[in-house]
Amino acid sequence: MAINAFTVDVEDWFHICGVDDRLPSSAWEGLESRVLPTTRGLLEDLAAAGHRGTFMIVGWVAGHFPELVREIRDAGHEIGLHGHWHRRVYELSPDGFREDLRLNIAALRAAGAGPIVSFRAPEWSLNQRAPWALPILVEEGLRIDASRAPVARVGSPSYPRRPHPIATVAGALLEVPPLVGHLAGHAVPLGWGWGLRKAEPATVIAAIAANNRQGDPAVLTVHPWEIDPAPPSIRLPASLAFSHYYRLSGFRMRLREVLAGAQFGPLCELPDAEAWLRA
Numbered sequence: 001m002a003i004n005a006f007t008v009d010v011e012d013w014f015h016i017c018g019v020d021d022r023l024p025s026s027a028w029e030g031l032e033s034r035v036l037p038t039t040r041g042l043l044e045d046l047a048a049a050g051h052r053g054t055f056m057i058v059g060w061v062a063g064h065f066p067e068l069v070r071e072i073r074d075a076g077h078e079i080g081l082h083g084h085w086h087r088r089v090y091e092l093s094p095d096g097f098r099e100d101l102r103l104n105i106a107a108l109r110a111a112g113a114g115p116i117v118s119f120r121a122p123e124w125s126l127n128q129r130a131p132w133a134l135p136i137l138v139e140e141g142l143r144i145d146a147s148r149a150p151v152a153r154v155g156s157p158s159y160p161r162r163p164h165p166i167a168t169v170a171g172a173l174l175e176v177p178p179l180v181g182h183l184a185g186h187a188v189p190l191g192w193g194w195g196l197r198k199a200e201p202a203t204v205i206a207a208i209a210a211n212n213r214q215g216d217p218a219v220l221t222v223h224p225w226e227i228d229p230a231p232p233s234i235r236l237p238a239s240l241a242f243s244h245y246y247r248l249s250g251f252r253m254r255l256r257e258v259l260a261g262a263q264f265g266p267l268c269e270l271p272d273a274e275a276w277l278r279a
């Protein structure tokens with residue numbers, strides 16, 4: 001049983017939504033991949049802290065580096081989906097989304113992954129702009145979704161903040177949201193992205209403890225590229241540049257402090273998830 005969940009969206013530094021004009025998937029092969037050393041760094045930090053987590057792996061990464069999938073599996077982590085081509089769900093057609101899911105699952109299976117029950121959409125894009133995607137997840141065998149951020153812009157502050165079932169025409173999913181904080185009266189990222197990189201470790205640890213006192217888990221999520229000591233970068237629109245490059249400096253050290261300050265496990269071992277998967 002896990003009190004909190006630690007998740008990693010396993011993607012390379014060039015897997016950025018909304019930049020098809022300057023980084024099309026056809027160009028990925030020619031770029032310097034950094035996903036192996038950076039993901040291994042996270043595996044080391046988790047092992048040092050004595051935690052396991054959930055690694056949501058982009059299918060393209062699994063296809064190019066199947067040994068990484070096996071390393072993650074052999075270290076006891078849960079393996080989940082993060083899209084094959086790392087596309088925003090609301091920019092795909094229903095058939096296109098289903099095809100992408102199947103490619104993602106096939107790439108992970110071919111690399112040696114075991115059962116797969118968890119999904120996270122790139123850029124939290126399984127939101128109110130793509131409600132049609134939820135039943136497709138159920139039809140393709142997923143049981144847990146972690147794609148709906150309870151904050152404005154990428155999601156909605158109206159989304160519940162603790163694990164909750166979502167009914168669909170194909171059956172129900174367990175939705176597991178990430179940890180939010182507050183800034184000037186607004187819900188903002190705290191367990192991921194710029195919010196996690198901005199926050200001091202003690203602030204994050206205190207927020208996790210406050211959730212736990214209420215009987216709720218806290219869910220954190222990071223990317224391998226966030227701990228890259230020499231991250232490649234490209235010119236991005238302002239909001240994307242902020243979410244990708246803000247305060248990367250020193251993040252790995254701050255993350256290690258957070259990992260030392262709370263107990264984490266995989267999504268599928270949260271109490272709500274264990275009960276959900278048993279039912």
Ligand SMILES: [Zn+2]
Nearest residue numbers: 009011122123
């Ligand atoms: Zn992603």
